Amino acid sequence: MAPPLEAPEPRPERMHFDTPLPLRSGAVMPAYELMVETYGRLNAERSNAVLICHALNASHHVAGCYGGDDKTRGWWDNMVGPGRPVDTRRFFVIGINNLGSCFGSTGPMSIDPASGKSWGSRFPVVTVEDWVDSQARVLDRLGIDRLAAVMGGSLGGMQALSWTTRHAQRVAHCVAAATAPSLSAQNIAFNEVARRAIASDPDFHQGNYYEHGVVPRQGLSVARMIGHITYLSDDAMASKFGRSLRSGELTYGFDVDFQIESYLRHQGEKFSGYFDANTYLLLTRALDYFDPAGEHDGNLAAALAPATARFLLASFTTDWRFSPERSREIVRALLANRREVSYAEIDSPHGHDAFLMDEPHYHDVVRAYFGRIADELGIGEAA
Amino acid sequence: MAPPLEAPEPRPERMHFDTPLPLRSGAVMPAYELMVETYGRLNAERSNAVLICHALNASHHVAGCYGGDDKTRGWWDNMVGPGRPVDTRRFFVIGINNLGSCFGSTGPMSIDPASGKSWGSRFPVVTVEDWVDSQARVLDRLGIDRLAAVMGGSLGGMQALSWTTRHAQRVAHCVAAATAPSLSAQNIAFNEVARRAIASDPDFHQGNYYEHGVVPRQGLSVARMIGHITYLSDDAMASKFGRSLRSGELTYGFDVDFQIESYLRHQGEKFSGYFDANTYLLLTRALDYFDPAGEHDGNLAAALAPATARFLLASFTTDWRFSPERSREIVRALLANRREVSYAEIDSPHGHDAFLMDEPHYHDVVRAYFGRIADELGIGEAA
Numbered sequence: 001m002a003p004p005l006e007a008p009e010p011r012p013e014r015m016h017f018d019t020p021l022p023l024r025s026g027a028v029m030p031a032y033e034l035m036v037e038t039y040g041r042l043n044a045e046r047s048n049a050v051l052i053c054h055a056l057n058a059s060h061h062v063a064g065c066y067g068g069d070d071k072t073r074g075w076w077d078n079m080v081g082p083g084r085p086v087d088t089r090r091f092f093v094i095g096i097n098n099l100g101s102c103f104g105s106t107g108p109m110s111i112d113p114a115s116g117k118s119w120g121s122r123f124p125v126v127t128v129e130d131w132v133d134s135q136a137r138v139l140d141r142l143g144i145d146r147l148a149a150v151m152g153g154s155l156g157g158m159q160a161l162s163w164t165t166r167h168a169q170r171v172a173h174c175v176a177a178a179t180a181p182s183l184s185a186q187n188i189a190f191n192e193v194a195r196r197a198i199a200s201d202p203d204f205h206q207g208n209y210y211e212h213g214v215v216p217r218q219g220l221s222v223a224r225m226i227g228h229i230t231y232l233s234d235d236a237m238a239s240k241f242g243r244s245l246r247s248g249e250l251t252y253g254f255d256v257d258f259q260i261e262s263y264l265r266h267q268g269e270k271f272s273g274y275f276d277a278n279t280y281l282l283l284t285r286a287l288d289y290f291d292p293a294g295e296h297d298g299n300l301a302a303a304l305a306p307a308t309a310r311f312l313l314a315s316f317t318t319d320w321r322f323s324p325e326r327s328r329e330i331v332r333a334l335l336a337n338r339r340e341v342s343y344a345e346i347d348s349p350h351g352h353d354a355f356l357m358d359e360p361h362y363h364d365v366v367r368a369y370f371g372r373i374a375d376e377l378g379i380g381e382a383a
Numbered sequence: 384m385a386p387p388l389e390a391p392e393p394r395p396e397r398m399h400f401d402t403p404l405p406l407r408s409g410a411v412m413p414a415y416e417l418m419v420e421t422y423g424r425l426n427a428e429r430s431n432a433v434l435i436c437h438a439l440n441a442s443h444h445v446a447g448c449y450g451g452d453d454k455t456r457g458w459w460d461n462m463v464g465p466g467r468p469v470d471t472r473r474f475f476v477i478g479i480n481n482l483g484s485c486f487g488s489t490g491p492m493s494i495d496p497a498s499g500k501s502w503g504s505r506f507p508v509v510t511v512e513d514w515v516d517s518q519a520r521v522l523d524r525l526g527i528d529r530l531a532a533v534m535g536g537s538l539g540g541m542q543a544l545s546w547t548t549r550h551a552q553r554v555a556h557c558v559a560a561a562t563a564p565s566l567s568a569q570n571i572a573f574n575e576v577a578r579r580a581i582a583s584d585p586d587f588h589q590g591n592y593y594e595h596g597v598v599p600r601q602g603l604s605v606a607r608m609i610g611h612i613t614y615l616s617d618d619a620m621a622s623k624f625g626r627s628l629r630s631g632e633l634t635y636g637f638d639v640d641f642q643i644e645s646y647l648r649h650q651g652e653k654f655s656g657y658f659d660a661n662t663y664l665l666l667t668r669a670l671d672y673f674d675p676a677g678e679h680d681g682n683l684a685a686a687l688a689p690a691t692a693r694f695l696l697a698s699f700t701t702d703w704r705f706s707p708e709r710s711r712e713i714v715r716a717l718l719a720n721r722r723e724v725s726y727a728e729i730d731s732p733h734g735h736d737a738f739l740m741d742e743p744h745y746h747d748v749v750r751a752y753f754g755r756i757a758d759e760l761g762i763g764e765a766a
Contacts, residue, residue: 025635125635185620185643186612192644193608195637196651200601202585218583225576226609229569237568243674250672252408252508254578254664258671260568261575268579281637288641289633291626 005082007064010074012037014104015141021099021134027124030113035060035097035104036138039080040088048379049144050091050370051135052080053152053159056227056283057275059103062095063088078358085367090374091148099134100126100282108278109210121207126282128155128290132162136170146170148373150309153177153355154322155283158290161330164307165292173373174307175366177314178355180326181300181333182291187321190230191284194223198277207278220277221268228267233318233351293333300333310340312369314362316354317347342369388465390447393457395420397487398524404482404517410507412517413496418443418480418487419521422463423471431762432527433474433753434518435463436535436542439610439666440658442486445478446471461741468750473757474531482517483509483665491661492593504590509665511538511673515545519553531756532556533692536738537705538666541673544713547690548675556756557690558749560697561738563709564683564716565674570704573613574667577606581660590661603660604651611650616701616734676716683716693723695752697745699737700730725752 013036021029037060042049052062054075063074063081080086080093097105100123108123115122139147150171152160157179164174183191198204201219205212232240241260256262292303311334315327324345334341344365348354354362374380396419404412420443425432435445437458446457446464463469463476480488483506491506498505522530533554535543540562547557566574581587584602588595615623624643639645675686694717698710707728717724727748731737737745757763 182626184617185624185626186617188626188641189612189620189643189647192647193605193612196608196648197580197605199637200605201583222576222580222583222605225579229572229576234567234569237572241568243565243568243677254582254668258571260572264572264575265579285637294626
């Protein structure tokens with residue numbers, strides 16, 4: 001195999017938007033900023049753009065490293081880059097940090113110009129649809145009328161799906177992995193428990209903790225631990241950790257005995273050190289609220305009727321958060337609308353997390369799909 | 384159908400034990416008390432006793448009501464009583480509140496005679512095996528040499544299983560529902576997150592909150608919410624709550640929007656009003672630690688080799704906490720030992736909670752099994 005190709009160092013850009021953004025809630029977001037990162041080159045026809053939508057804890061930083069530091073590698077670097085399934089020698093790839101997130105775009109930590117203080121709990125609840133509308137403005141700014149593809153996994157897949165109905169004429173292809181047309185009661189339940197863990201942390205201060213110089217780390221840590229359990233399959237946890245003990249014997253106490261406890265605590269602590277609790281609330285709420293079929297008496301086909309894109313859906317056999325059945329719901333609705341749909345149910349032990357992992361069959365499917373798009377567009381390797 | 388029979392009002396009894404109890408941890412429990420409740424009458428041969436072992440949040444109060452108040456109905460009243468599957472007109476049934484629990488038996492809330500203060504965090508970690516040994520002393524006190532059956536569901540099923548090896552000669556039959564031979568990594572993970580939620584509540588005070596006149600209600604509430612999700616099946620949640628909204632429309636906030644949120648918050652608040660947080664820690668730890676095969680290089684058949692009882696195992700198709708496969712592990716190990724085993728895999732939508740519910744097929748199986756025991760013993764209806 002050829003050695004992996006390293007992308008040029010990405011340069012995140014902060015884009016300022018002065019036109020207020022009407023939100024689904026009825027509120028209006030005044031001037032705001034979005035962090036944007038791009039990879040590859042926009043071709044002369046401006047036809048090779050791919051928008052990557054991120055899930056809960058990711059950002060605009062999709063691929064590559066900053067300053068050659070491997071620790072800063074983008075969250076979907078195995079998928080996007082030169083020679084990767086979404087090949088940046090052919091495609092111009094765009095990553096955007098969602099409004100309300102905590103990686104540089106305007107969010108609860110930002111200063112609300114109206115008050116001169118952090119938005120905190122006053123930051124409006126944003127939805128998948130609001131994000132999609134704000135992303136469309138980034139495309140306008142970049143001079144891109146139509147996307148070769150919009151792509152995302154999990155919550156990112158919901159955005160990709162929403163793009164195909166909300167801005168149907170601007171999307172040629174939609175690639176959505178490990179996603180669902182809405183959350184189930186159990187999904188909402190896990191989100192709600194995570195939010196309660198955050199809100200009951202005394203350092204939360206009703207969301208205005210910035211003013212108190214504290215962060216609700218304990219609550220956010222518990223929230224992340226809950227989330228993490230749902231990202232991994234039961235089997236993956238069993239094979240990775242099983243009942244292994246950290247020190248070889250039981251301590252008969254409540255500190256860490258089992259490796260799985262150590263792993264989860266570590267994940268919780270790490271996450272709570274860099275993620276914003278209010279953003280966690282906002283992003284889980286956007287997940288809860290996404291339900292295109294809900295506005296059509298539960299008829300998903302009716303909700304997706306405006307879509308003209310072609311689709312690739314991928315799901316993973318051990319994903320119990322967004323099971324293959326949830327992807328099949330989308331496939332059935334699209335087929336009912338006589339849309340062109342490819343569907344890959346990937347046999348993977350890695351649960352929901354599989355969409356981020358280097359699963360050969362999954363990557364092969366995505367690579368082939370983007371190869372076809374490139375052929376249609378007549379774009380060869382830029383090199 | 385005949386009208387349901389009402390049992391005589393049960394009378395809980397507090398039994399005091401002066402002989403110290405050696406625990407698996409190496410610690411020794413000095414004098415302690417256990418709450419005990421019995422139903423029906425011990426026959427002259429003392430051969431008709433059935434011990435019911437409880438799971439996480441239950442107690443010695445298995446059946447019947449206090450003072451005719453239906454709200455005080457025992458936790459397994461649909462299973463145990465006159466005319467019920469475990470018919471107290473034939474069997475003498477015993478309920479015991481486990482050591483470390485919070486319904487009258489000695490536990491973290493009790494006064495440690497050595498210090499004159501509540502045990503709090505100093506209460507020793509107790510195990511399934513310790514409970515079984517303490518229950519054996521209750522049988523000694525009642526003059527019962529051998530049980531017609533030991534029975535339990537979930538954590539109670541683990542105790543029933545442990546009885547068959549630890550006091551093999553004292554058990555004729557073992558009935559275990561919705562149980563497992565050990566927790567999986569995922570099971571431990573959920574317990575650990577629940578414990579972290581409790582321990583990070585500032586009112587927890589490292590387990591010594593009694594001295595501060597507070598209780599870690601918020602943490603305990605979150606812990607219970609997590610547990611509750613794992614008791615219900617995804618399908619049961621979907622059909623009971625789905626995406627129903629409490630007020631008919633989204634509020635674009637973080638208060639209760641969905642019925643499932645309302646339900647979970649209510650469950651959390653209710654539970655945290657009557658259950659003790661330290662007991663929650665102890666009981667989840669006992670679950671984590673139970674692993675008879677672990678002491679035999681993972682060989683469950685070897686671990687169960689001492690058992691001479693006959694067995695009924697029941698599992699529920701949608702129980703994802705202790706799935707049917709975990710019961711089948713026990714069945715296979717017992718069959719490898721040429722033990723007599725009945726196994727019923729009950730088709731139920733109710734998840735783990737099904738073992739507590741009035742599932743007709745399940746109750747029929749248990750009724751038939753106890754009918755056979757009664758026939759063997761030559762005990763007819765007492766009436």
